[in-house]
Amino acid sequence: xxxxxxxxxxxxxxxxxxxxxxxxxxxxxxxxxxxxxxxxxxxxxxxxxxxxxxxxxxxxxxxxxxxxxxxxxxxxxxxxxxxxxxxxxxxxxxxxxxxxxxxxxxxxxxxxxxxxxxxxxxxxxxxxxxxxxxxxxxxxxxxxxxxxxxxxxxxxxxxxxxxxxxxxxxxxxxxxxxxxxxxxxxxxxxxxxxxxxxxxxxxxxxxxxxxxxxxxxxxxxxxxxxxxxxxxxxxxxxxxxxxxxxxxxxxxxxxxxxxxxxxxxxxxxxxxxxxxxxxxxxxxxxxxxxxxxxxxxxxxxxxxxxxxxxxxxxxxxxxxxxxxxxx
Amino acid sequence: xxxxxxxxxxxxxxxxxxxxxxxxxxxxxxxxxxxxxxxxxxxxxxxxxxxxxxxxxxxxxxxxxxxxxxxxxxxxxxxxxxxxxxxxxxxxxxxxxxxxxxxxxxxxxxxxxxxxxxxxxxxxxxxxxxxxxxxxxxxxxxxxxxxxxxxxxxxxxxxxxxxxxxxxxxxxxxxxxxxxxxxxxxxxxxxxxxxxxxxxxxxxxxxxxxxxxxxxxxxxxxxxxxxxxxxxxxxxxxxxxxxxxxxxxxxxxxxxxxxxxxxxxxxxxxxxxxxxxxxxxxxxxxxxxxxxxxxxxxxxxxxxxxxxxxxxxxxxxxxxxxxxxxxxxxxxxxxxxxxxxxxxxxx
Numbered sequence: 202x203x204x205x206x207x208x209x210x211x212x213x214x215x216x217x218x219x220x221x222x223x224x225x226x227x228x229x230x231x232x233x234x235x236x237x238x239x240x241x242x243x244x245x246x247x248x249x250x251x252x253x254x255x256x257x258x259x260x261x262x263x264x265x266x267x268x269x270x271x272x273x274x275x276x277x278x279x280x281x282x283x284x285x286x287x288x289x290x291x292x293x294x295x296x297x298x299x300x301x302x303x304x305x306x307x308x309x310x311x312x313x314x315x316x317x318x319x320x321x322x323x324x325x326x327x328x329x330x331x332x333x334x335x336x337x338x339x340x341x342x343x344x345x346x347x348x349x350x351x352x353x354x355x356x357x358x359x360x361x362x363x364x365x366x367x368x369x370x371x372x373x374x375x376x377x378x379x380x381x382x383x384x385x386x387x388x389x390x391x392x393x394x395x396x397x398x399x400x401x402x403x404x405x406x407x408x409x410x411x412x413x414x415x416x417x418x419x420x421x422x423x424x425x426x427x428x429x430x431x432x433x434x435x436x437x438x439x440x441x442x443x444x445x446x447x448x449x450x451x452x453x454x455x456x457x458x459x460x461x462x463x464x465x466x467x468x469x470x471x472x473x474x475x476x477x478x479x480x481x482x483x484x485x486x487x488x489x490x491x492x493x494x495x496x497x498x499x500x501x502x503x504x505x506x507x508x509x510x511x512x513x514x515x516x517x518x519x520x521x522x523x524x525x526x527x528x
Numbered sequence: 529x530x531x532x533x534x535x536x537x538x539x540x541x542x543x544x545x546x547x548x549x550x551x552x553x554x555x556x557x558x559x560x561x562x563x564x565x566x567x568x569x570x571x572x573x574x575x576x577x578x579x580x581x582x583x584x585x586x587x588x589x590x591x592x593x594x595x596x597x598x599x600x601x602x603x604x605x606x607x608x609x610x611x612x613x614x615x616x617x618x619x620x621x622x623x624x625x626x627x628x629x630x631x632x633x634x635x636x637x638x639x640x641x642x643x644x645x646x647x648x649x650x651x652x653x654x655x656x657x658x659x660x661x662x663x664x665x666x667x668x669x670x671x672x673x674x675x676x677x678x679x680x681x682x683x684x685x686x687x688x689x690x691x692x693x694x695x696x697x698x699x700x701x702x703x704x705x706x707x708x709x710x711x712x713x714x715x716x717x718x719x720x721x722x723x724x725x726x727x728x729x730x731x732x733x734x735x736x737x738x739x740x741x742x743x744x745x746x747x748x749x750x751x752x753x754x755x756x757x758x759x760x761x762x763x764x765x766x767x768x769x770x771x772x773x774x775x776x777x778x779x780x781x782x783x784x785x786x787x788x789x790x791x792x793x794x795x796x797x798x799x800x801x802x803x804x805x806x807x808x809x810x811x812x813x814x815x816x817x818x819x820x821x822x823x824x825x826x827x828x829x830x831x832x833x834x835x836x837x838x839x840x841x842x843x844x845x846x847x848x849x850x851x852x853x854x855x856x857x858x859x860x861x862x863x864x865x866x867x868x869x870x871x872x873x874x875x
Contacts, residue, residue, distance in 0.1 A: 254712040255683070362800040363571070392570035392739055397783040398796030419712045422785040426794060449787060463713040464787045465742030469766045473724075473746075476717055480668065482682035 205281065206242035207381060207413045208266060213239050213275035215261050215437075219486065233485045235261040237437035238275070240512075248407060248414040250424030250445065252460065253434035256485055259417045262434070263383040266415060267299050268292075279381070297327050300374040302384040306366035306391075310358045310373075317354040320373055327377050341372040344409070345402050364395030368402060375406060383415045388423065400426055421464045425449055433457050436483050436493040443518030453520045455498045492523065500524060530601065531558035532701060532733045533582070537595035538605070540577050544589065549804045551577040553757040554595065556831060557839075559701070559750075562731040564724070566748035566765065568738055568780075572801055574757040576625065579703045579737045581605075583622045584612050599701070617648045621694035625705040625737075630690070631678040637689055638674040641696060649697045663692040668722060684715035691723065695730070702727075705737045720747050741780055745769055750837075753777050756801050756812035759831055763838030773840035773848040776813050778855035795858045811843065818860045819844055819851055 215236040224230050236258045243249050251259040264270040265277055268284045277284050279295060287295050303309035310319050320338045329337060342350045345368040358366055367387060374382055384403065388396040404427055407414055418424050424431055425445050433441040433454065441454040452458045459478035479497035489496045495505040502523070510521045540552040552574040559565050567575045580586055582597065584604065596603045599620065604612060616622075624630045632640060638660055645656035661671045667688040678686060687707060694702050707723065708716040724747045727734050736748060744751050744765060751768045753761040753776065761774040772778045782795040799816040802808050808815055814824040823843050831841045834848070844851065854860050 254714060364800065393741070394570055394780060394783050394797040395800070396796070397785075397794035398798065400785075400794060401796065420785075421713075422787045425787065426785045459714055461787070463717040465713065465716065465740065465746065466786050467741045467745045467769065467781060467784045468786070469745050469769055471746065473721070475721070476714060478714060480718060482684060482715070 204245055206278075207245045207247075207280055208243040209276075209278040210242075210262075210265070211240050211276045211278075213262075213265060213277060214273045215258075215265060215270060216273045231486050234437045234488070235485070236265065236272070239434075239437075239439050241432060241439065241442060243413055243415070246411050246413055247430060248412075248416065248428045250421075250428035250431040251415060251417045251434060252419065252421055252424050252431055254419055254483070256436070256483060257434040258437040259434050260385055261437075263301070263385055263415060263417050266381075267301055267383055268295065269301075293327075297377040298379050299381040300377070300379040300383070302374045302382055302387050303370055304386045304389060306363055306370045306387075307358070309370045310366065312358050315355050315357055316361075316369055319358075319369070320354075320376060323373060323377055329377075337376055338372075341376040342369075344375060344406055345369070345372045346398075346405075347372070362395070363391045364398055367391060367399050371399075371402065371406070375410070378410075379412070381413045381415075383417070385417045386419075387416075389418075403427055421445075421449065421460055422466070433460065436485060436488050438493060438521065439512075439519075440494065440521050441518065442520075443516075447516075447518060453515055453518060453525055454494075454522045455500050455524070456494050492521075529561060532561045532600065533559035534598040535578075535595070536598070538578070538581070538597055539592070539594040540574070540581050540586070540590060541593045542577075542587065542590050544805070547805050550593070550807075551590075551757055551804060552581070555754075555759050556595075557752045557759055557762045558837075559733050559735060561700075561733055562727075563749040564727055564734045564736060564747055565750045565752060566736050566738060566744035567752050567754065568741055568744050569754035569760075570739055570801060572756075572804070573754040575737045575754050576705055578754070579705050579735060580622070582701070582703050582735070583616055583620055584609075585616075585622070617644055617699065618697045619699055620701045620703065621697070621699040623690050623694050623702065623704040623707055625709070631686060633678050636675050636677055637681075641674075641693060644693060644696045659696070663695060666695065666726060667692045682715075683711055684719060687711065687715075687719050688722065691719075691726070695726065695732075698730070699732060701733045701735070703735045703737070706739070707736060708743060709738070709740070716743075717746075723747065741769065741784060753780075756807060757804055758812060759839075759841060760813065761838075761840040761842075762831075763834070763836075767835075767838050771848070772852065773834045773838065773845045774813075774842045775817050775819050775844075775851060775855060778852060779816075779861065782856065782858075782861070793858055795861045798861060811841075818855070 213236055217233045217235055218230045219233050220230045251262055253259050265272055271285055321334055324334045324337060339350050347368050388399050416424060416428050428445055431445045431448050432439055435456050441457045452461045459476050462476055477499050491507050492505040492510050495501040504523050510523045510526055512519045512521055513526045515525050535555050535557055538552060538555045542549045542551055555578055569575045592605050597605050641660045642656045645651045645659055660674055664671050664674060669688050708719050748765045751765045752759055755776050760776050761768060779797040785794055797816055802812055810825040810827055811829050814820040829841045829843045831839045834840050834845055
């Protein structure tokens with residue numbers, strides 16, 4: 202990773218006030234730290250999985266990367282430019298180069314639009330000449346392995362299956378030839394038998410277009426299939442960051458260990474040992490002091506309550522845990 | 529011992545604009561006492577319709593068009609509504625798919641439990657309170673949270689509440705529709721552990737409806753694989769998953785990313801399930817099956833005994849040992865599905 206990164210986050214925070222107007226009048230608002238000081242780079246052509254439970258900030262991070270939300274503090278850089286200050290033509294250019302692949306294909310397309318209309322819309326927005334549009338649509342459908350466009354173009358979303366819809370959602374994200382995509386749990390709504398097809402298309406497209414990609418999921422098995430690197434998040438913070446295969450083989454952070462153990466496998470002989478993690482859901486309104494994972498951590502010790510663990514480099518990984526920190 | 533539930537040729541159809549959709553077509557299988565049965569298949573295969581039919585709470589346009597379901601020896605499809613109603617909650621409890629949203633947001637959990645315990649179970653308020661505390665303890669929730677409202681619980685806790693509700697009147701059979709689908713992997717695992725522990729402790733039978741064979745592999749003793757309204761394969765979980773006799777089951781296994789094995793290529797089953805308004809002739813899986821022959825589109829394969837309680841509906845079941853290694857190869861499934869791709873739009 203010697204070349205300049207395509208995407209860069211530095212100490213990014215995204216804090217939401219919660220409690221509503223009445224609580225605000227009473228001065229009782231609390232702040233939810235959806236993203237709480239994260240730093241990472243994504244190299245050109247790299248594919249990175251953002252892994253964690255609901256509420257860990259993975260989707261918020263994806264939104265920050267695409268300038269769908271503005272960070273409370275910190276900077277998000279894309280291709281050398283701070284995206285929080287993008288305006289006008291620069292912003293429009295960014296909007297074509299960075300794209301989101303939606304989670305739910307059944308809701309991502311306008312039900313009243315034909316597939317042709319859904320795919321034409323981004324081309325219109327980007328002022329692609331009318332004469333080119335049909336060819337661009339056909340090319341995008343071929344890219345996602347829907348080779349006979351005439352079968353689809355005049356149909357409406359309800360006439361297609363989930364796997365076909367998700368490929369069309371991908372085609373729409375790719376039609377403007379982006380360099381960066383964020384895919385938010387793109388197969389979670391699909392049946393297992395068609396998931397594999399969509400994941401294969403995702404892998405192929407990445408390789409063919411040389412895309413830089415962020416893949417958001419709570420399932421390490423899926424992330425492993427499409428990402429060479431994984432960033433594990435817990436309560437708005439990064440806990441571990443490194444090559445996916447290393448994380449699968451030997452997770453270092455206690456939370457990653459629990460996540461790896463919990464990944465569902467279709468093997469009748471799997472272990473039924475209890476997970477190495479405390480019960481209960483993390484509460485983002487009221488996280489524990491020090492390391493926010495300590496109340497569920499089976500290995501927590503005194504230092505964890507008083508001091509938030511900073512990044513420690515272990516081999517080619519970065520771990521935020523006192524177990525691995527120099528004392 | 530006589531099974532707790534025996535389905536014999538059960539068929540359920542929906543009347544829709546322009547025809548009839550046979551969502552469940554001649555389902556036959558048993559649920560033994562004190563086991564967990566996984567009912568697995570993709571969306572539209574009829575698994576949810578079948579599960580709902582066991583409480584006879586079906587959509588207005590649904591009809592039971594044939595067959596029987598013997599629960600403790602009694603055909604519940606033929607019972608008068610009054611007697612059926614007496615079985616609901618008391619003998620057969622249902623955990624709906626949207627258990628997370630099925631709790632009434634304006635009532636406390638305690639009053640929702642009390643409704644079941646008092647109205648259905650005939651308990652006094654005081655007894656209901658004691659029982660509610662007991663139930664909360666059983667599913668691993670703090671008693672003190674009985675007075676809380678559904679929105680104050682996380683997704684996993686709401687799922688525990690749904691399990692507590694199902695257990696309220698000590699049923700013999702619990703039908704859970706996708707109990708962990710919307711949950712994170714860690715919570716999924718904890719809920720499945722809880723369900724398994726309670727099932728053993730109380731020796732109830734549980735039917736888990738799921739699209740996820742890893743859920744089946746983790747908690748189920750038996751499995752019923754459904755495809756396009758029909759039972760494709762059924763048997764003991766271990767046998768069915770490790771030595772499947774139906775190509776659909778073999779294909780499902782390949783399509784699943786597995787963390788414990790090397791990072792190979794996932795093989796999808798190309799195409800989509802058929803439109804049940806106009807199902808294909810013969811075996812319904814034939815259009816997507818790499819092993820289909822002429823006879824497969826000519827006639828429907830019956831469910832035949834492979835070995836013991838292992839049954840499969842495939843014309844080529846006797847060749848399963850030869851087909852299995854072929855089914856593990858990616859190129860086997862790279863078939864041109866052309867026209868079949870269009871069929872499976874789900875409403």
